[in-house]
Amino acid sequence: MLVHFQYKPLTVLGRKQKWAFSCYFESHFVSGIYHYNGDILWQTGPHDPTKQELLKKAVHDLMLYHVYESEHQPNV
Known part of the structure; x- marks a missing residue:
């Protein structure tokens, strides 16, 4: 299970962002850098490839939700 997820933008110019x-x-x-194309550069993370793939999918889903979908939500 993934808890206490935090992110912050590292680059904000253009479309090739990273967080x-x-x-x-x-x-x-666990920490790392998430690139605009879904690649992750791990700073700390699991060494087991199966767990790393699970974590990558969870991080990708959270980034899609927080960064991309929340930008397009109407202000209510």
């Missing part, structure tokens, strides 16, 4: 993110995954601190 720093951090969270806890299975009680271990």
Whole structure:
């Protein structure tokens, strides 16, 4: 399970953005850089490829929700 997910933009010019993110995954601190194309440069993360793939999918889903979908929500 992924908890305490945080992110912040590193670059804001143009379409090739990237964000720093951090969270806890299975009680271990994880951090990295999420690129506009979905690539992740891990700073700390699981070494097990299966867990890394699970984490990558979870981070990708959260980034899609927080960054891309929230930009297009109408202000109510």
